Each structure stands twice: as structure tokens, then as C-alpha cells.
Amino acid sequence: MTLNLFDDAEQGRVWQEAICPGAVVLRHFALRYEVEIFAALDDIARQAPFRHMVTPGGFRMSAAMTSCGEFGWTADRTGYRYITTDPETGLPWPPMPETLGRLAVAAAMSAGYPEFVPDACLINRYAIGAKMSLHQDKDEPDLGAPIVSVSLGLPANFQFGGPRREDKTQRVQLTHGDVVVWGGPARLFFHGVLPIKNGLHPSTGEFRINLTFRKVSK
Numbered sequence: 001m002t003l004n005l006f007d008d009a010e011q012g013r014v015w016q017e018a019i020c021p022g023a024v025v026l027r028h029f030a031l032r033y034e035v036e037i038f039a040a041l042d043d044i045a046r047q048a049p050f051r052h053m054v055t056p057g058g059f060r061m062s063a064a065m066t067s068c069g070e071f072g073w074t075a076d077r078t079g080y081r082y083i084t085t086d087p088e089t090g091l092p093w094p095p096m097p098e099t100l101g102r103l104a105v106a107a108a109m110s111a112g113y114p115e116f117v118p119d120a121c122l123i124n125r126y127a128i129g130a131k132m133s134l135h136q137d138k139d140e141p142d143l144g145a146p147i148v149s150v151s152l153g154l155p156a157n158f159q160f161g162g163p164r165r166e167d168k169t170q171r172v173q174l175t176h177g178d179v180v181v182w183g184g185p186a187r188l189f190f191h192g193v194l195p196i197k198n199g200l201h202p203s204t205g206e207f208r209i210n211l212t213f214r215k216v217s218k
């Protein structure tokens with residue numbers, strides 16, 4: 001038998017924090033998947049490179065984005081939508097790696113969504129200074145399914161409010177390995193990411209990476 005004290009010390013502490021009704025942070029939940037996540041991300045980015053999308057309003061998004069799974073998300077002059085092929089390559093999105101799917105299912109399970117099966121994973125890559133403005137995720141037909149978000153690398157100050165843009169916002173810091181499950185009343189809450197602060201992370205260097213697992217088909 002092998003005793004791996006490093007793994008136990010660094011990956012064993014996982015705890016939950018409720019952040020609002022319907023949303024729970026699973027601190028460090030993704031750490032035990034880290035090696036496989038980064039291998040999978042390299043593979044995905046080789047097939048479907050990160051790109052900066054342009055919103056219908058004509059703004060270039062500061063986070064670079066790609067997807068894997070049956071559906072990927074795209075933005076262009078005509079709108080936002082989920083599609084089954086990558087417009088940059090004309091190919092289907094890379095399949096969702098099994099480990100990533102298992103991570104998302106296990107996180108949803110711990111948060112009380114035992115039925116969740118994601119068919120899309122959006123991957124956002126933030127360089128220092130990149131941000132995501134306050135928005136709602138409402139392009140998924142089944143709003144009963146939660147969204148599972150995995151944060152990696154540089155920390156983010158994450159902002160969320162309520163179902164209306166003008167609702168008062170709260171902040172929560174998300175760090176490497178944290179997973180958030182957003183469901184129930186929180187599913188349609190406005191949320192965003194404040195500009196990423198300067199830093200250097202041992203796993204991602206000068207980046208933050210966020211994976212969001214979604215159920216897109218009805």
C-alpha cells in the first residue's frame with residue numbers, strides 16, 4: 001500500500017459553503033482532478049482553439065473562450081447561441097472528456113442535483129485584467145438543470161446579484177479548485193467576474209480558467 005501524504009494534505013480538504021439559496025461553493029472540490037483537467041484542456045484547445053468572441057453589440061470579449069461536449073456556445077453580430085460545430089474549424093466540438101463529465105456529475109450530486117448530466121462545457125480563459133460583465137445565463141431551455149462552474153488558476157472576485165440587473169450584488173472570491181453549483185432560485189441570477197488581478201499561479205501562470213458545465217438539450 002502506498003501512503004501519499006501530499007495528496008491527502010493538499011487535496012483532502014473539501015468543504016461546502018452556501019452562498020445564497022440555490023448556490024453552493026464546494027471549496028477545493030476539483031483539486032483531486034487537477035492533472036486530468038489540465039491534460040484534457042490541452043487536448044481540447046488543440047482541437048478547438050481559444051478565441052475572443054464579438055458580442056452582438058460589437059464588443060470583443062476580454063475572456064477567450066472555447067467549448068467541448070455536444071454543444072458549444074458562440075457569440076457573433078447576429079446573437080448568442082449554442083451550436084454543435086465550432087464555427088472556427090467547421091468541426092464538431094471536441095467530446096467532453098470523461099473525467100470532466102464525472103467531476104461535474106459528482107459536484108452536482110454533492111449539491112443536491114443527482115439527475116444532472118451535462119452535454120456542454122464552456123471554457124473561459126482570463127488573462128490579467130480580463131473580466132466578464134454582469135449577465136444572466138438563460139440560453140439553456142431546461143432551467144431546472146443547474147450550472148456547475150470550476151475555477152482554476154488565478155483567483156477571481158466573482159459578483160452575483162439577483163434575478164434583476166439592478167438587484168444588489170455580493171462578492172465571493174473563487175480560487176483554484178473551487179466548484180460552484182448554481183441551481184434553483186440562483187439559476188437566473190445576474191453574475192460576473194471583476195478584472196483578474198496581477199499574479200502568477202503555479203498551475204496556470206498568468207491566467208484564470210473557468211469551466212461551466214451545462215445541460216443544453218431539452
Ligand code: MD3
Binds near residue numbers: 124137186188190192
Ligand atoms: C450564476 N462564467 O461562462 S462561472 C459564464 O467565472 C460565466 O467564467 C463566469 O458566467 C466565469 O457564463 C462565472 C459561475 C457561474 C456560472 C453560471 C451561473 C455563475 C452563475 C448561472 C447562474 C447564476
Ligand code: FE
Binds near residue numbers: 135136137191
Ligand atoms: Fe454566466
